[in-house]
Amino acid sequence: MLMLCLMLIASVLVPLSHANASSNFKDVGDTHRANAEITYLVDRGIANGVSRTHFVPSKQVTRAEAAAMLGRALGVNGDRKATRFSDVGGGNMASGYIEELVKKGIISGYPDGTFGPNKVLNRGEMAILINRAFNFGGTSVSSAARNLMDRGIAQGYPDGSFGADAKIIRADFSVFMARSINPDFRVKTDGISFSTTMYVNTGSDTLNLRKGPGTTHASISSLKNGTAVGVASTSGGWSHIKVNGVIGYVSTAYLSVSKPGSVAPSTPPKGASDLTVIIDPGHGAHDPGGVGNGFQEKNVVLNVGRHMKSYFDKTPITAKMTRNSDVFVTLGDRAKFASRNGGDIFVSLHTNALNGSANGQETFYYAKTAATNPNVKQSRALAIYLQARMQETWNLRNRGVNPFGYGNFAVLRNNTVPAALIEMGFIDSATDIQYIKLESQRERMGKALFLATLDYFYHYEGRSDVLPYYNDVNASPSRKLH
Ligand SMILES: [Zn+2]
Structure with missing residues (x-):
C-alpha cells in the first residue's frame, strides 16, 4: 500500500522518462547489490542512467x-533558471534544482559565491544533505551519519x-535515497539479536558478506580474516550476521568460535606446525551422494573425514574440514577452501x-597440464600415496589411479593446491559394504x-619433520612410490 501511494505521488510530481524507466542497465544486473534501489529510483524518474544501457x-x-536527484525526490520545480552562483548558469541542467x-536551506554554496557543481560529494556531505532534505535532524557529519x-x-x-x-x-x-524515501528498503534489525560473537576465519583471503544466504546473492562487502561478527542464526550453511x-x-x-591465530602457543611450535591439510567430505544435506545397502555416502565420508582429522589433531599439523556436519557446500566453495584457509593439500572423500x-x-x-590447478605432479604423487594406503587397509579390488584418463572434477580442477579425490569403495557393492558399514573400518580408513x-609430505616434499607422527601411531613411511 505504501509503495502504491509513493508511486502515485512520484508520477504526479515527476514526469517519467520512459526512455530510461525500468532498469535494463547492462551494468546493474539482477545480483547487483543496489539493483532494487536503482530500479526503484529510475522507475520514478528520480535517477537516470548515464546512457540508455x-x-x-x-x-x-x-x-x-x-x-538534481534530491530535487526530483522532493518534487521541486526543476525548470532551468538563473541562479545566485557564478558557476551555475541558467543553462545548467541542475540549475533549477540547485536554486x-x-x-529551502537544504543545499548551500561556498563563501566565494560559487556552488562547485562538478565537485564530487563525499559520504559525510551526503549524510548532511539527506538529513536536511528528509528532516532527520542531523547537523554535524557525525550526528547526520548516526541518524x-x-x-x-x-x-x-x-x-x-x-x-x-x-x-x-x-x-x-541510490541506496541512501531509496531508503530515505521508502522505509521498505531500510535494513530492519528489530527483534533480531546478533548476540553470538564469532570470527571470520579465512586464512589470508577475505570473506564475502552477502545480501542473502547463498552465492547467488550480491556481495555487500569483503570481511578480513579475524573480523569479529555477531551471529543471529545459522541455516543451510549460511549465517545471518551483523558486523559493525x-x-x-x-x-x-568460514566462521570460527575463537579468533584465528589468537591462541598463543605455550611451547614453541615443533615439527610440521606450518602444514595445513584440507579434508573434504563430499556431498551433504539434500545431496546424499551415492546410496546403497542402507547407507548414504554423505554420512560415511563425513565419518571417515572426522577420523582422519582426529589423527592430525594429535600432531602440530592443522587439519580443516570443508564441512563438519550435514550441510551443503558448493563445489566452488570447496575448491576455494584451501586457498582461503592456507591449505597445503586437499583430499576429497567419496x-x-x-x-x-x-x-x-x-x-x-x-x-x-592446462588445468586451473597447476599442481599436476604433486597431485599425482598425493593420489598414488592415497590409493596405496587405501589398498593396504581394506582388502578391495584395486581400480587404480585415474582409471578414466584424468580426474575431471570441479574440486580438483579448480583447486589451487595439490588435490586428490578418493573413492574408498562402492557403497552399493555387497563386497565393499563389509568394510564401509563398520565404524572400526572407517576409523582405520581415516588413519x-x-x-x-604423511607419505606425500615425506617422500614428495622431503619433509622429514613428519617422521615422529608415524611413530606416534606405530606406523612407518611407505615405500617411495611416485
Ligand atoms: Zn561422491
Missing part, C-alpha cells in the same frame, strides 16, 4: 547530480567507520556407486588417509 553504478556523484534547494545508521538508511564500513571522507558513488547514493552495523549473510564454514555392479577403490587427480598424507 548503462547506469555506471561506480561513478562518483557530483554536487549538481546530487541536487530551489538553496531556498542514517539508526534508521537503517546507511551503514558503516565493516571496519567500524562511517567513511565520511570517501567519495560517494551512484550505487550508494552492517547486516548480511556469510558462509558458516564412496562410489554403480547399481551394485562394480566394486573396488580408485583415486583421481586432475592431470591436464590410512592420515598416513598417506
Whole structure:
C-alpha cells in the first residue's frame, strides 16, 4: 500500500522518462547489490542512467547530480533558471534544482559565491544533505551519519567507520535515497539479536558478506580474516550476521568460535606446525551422494573425514574440514577452501556407486597440464600415496589411479593446491559394504588417509619433520612410490 501511494505521488510530481524507466542497465544486473534501489529510483524518474544501457553504478556523484536527484525526490520545480552562483548558469541542467534547494536551506554554496557543481560529494556531505532534505535532524557529519545508521538508511564500513571522507558513488547514493524515501528498503534489525560473537576465519583471503544466504546473492562487502561478527542464526550453511552495523549473510564454514591465530602457543611450535591439510567430505544435506545397502555416502565420508582429522589433531599439523556436519557446500566453495584457509593439500572423500555392479577403490587427480590447478605432479604423487594406503587397509579390488584418463572434477580442477579425490569403495557393492558399514573400518580408513598424507609430505616434499607422527601411531613411511 505504501509503495502504491509513493508511486502515485512520484508520477504526479515527476514526469517519467520512459526512455530510461525500468532498469535494463547492462551494468546493474539482477545480483547487483543496489539493483532494487536503482530500479526503484529510475522507475520514478528520480535517477537516470548515464546512457540508455548503462547506469555506471561506480561513478562518483557530483554536487549538481546530487541536487538534481534530491530535487526530483522532493518534487521541486526543476525548470532551468538563473541562479545566485557564478558557476551555475541558467543553462545548467541542475540549475533549477540547485536554486530551489538553496531556498529551502537544504543545499548551500561556498563563501566565494560559487556552488562547485562538478565537485564530487563525499559520504559525510551526503549524510548532511539527506538529513536536511528528509528532516532527520542531523547537523554535524557525525550526528547526520548516526541518524542514517539508526534508521537503517546507511551503514558503516565493516571496519567500524562511517567513511565520511570517501567519495560517494551512484550505487550508494541510490541506496541512501531509496531508503530515505521508502522505509521498505531500510535494513530492519528489530527483534533480531546478533548476540553470538564469532570470527571470520579465512586464512589470508577475505570473506564475502552477502545480501542473502547463498552465492547467488550480491556481495555487500569483503570481511578480513579475524573480523569479529555477531551471529543471529545459522541455516543451510549460511549465517545471518551483523558486523559493525552492517547486516548480511556469510558462509558458516568460514566462521570460527575463537579468533584465528589468537591462541598463543605455550611451547614453541615443533615439527610440521606450518602444514595445513584440507579434508573434504563430499556431498551433504539434500545431496546424499551415492546410496546403497542402507547407507548414504554423505554420512560415511563425513565419518571417515572426522577420523582422519582426529589423527592430525594429535600432531602440530592443522587439519580443516570443508564441512563438519550435514550441510551443503558448493563445489566452488570447496575448491576455494584451501586457498582461503592456507591449505597445503586437499583430499576429497567419496564412496562410489554403480547399481551394485562394480566394486573396488580408485583415486583421481586432475592431470591436464592446462588445468586451473597447476599442481599436476604433486597431485599425482598425493593420489598414488592415497590409493596405496587405501589398498593396504581394506582388502578391495584395486581400480587404480585415474582409471578414466584424468580426474575431471570441479574440486580438483579448480583447486589451487595439490588435490586428490578418493573413492574408498562402492557403497552399493555387497563386497565393499563389509568394510564401509563398520565404524572400526572407517576409523582405520581415516588413519590410512592420515598416513598417506604423511607419505606425500615425506617422500614428495622431503619433509622429514613428519617422521615422529608415524611413530606416534606405530606406523612407518611407505615405500617411495611416485
Ligand atoms: Zn561422491
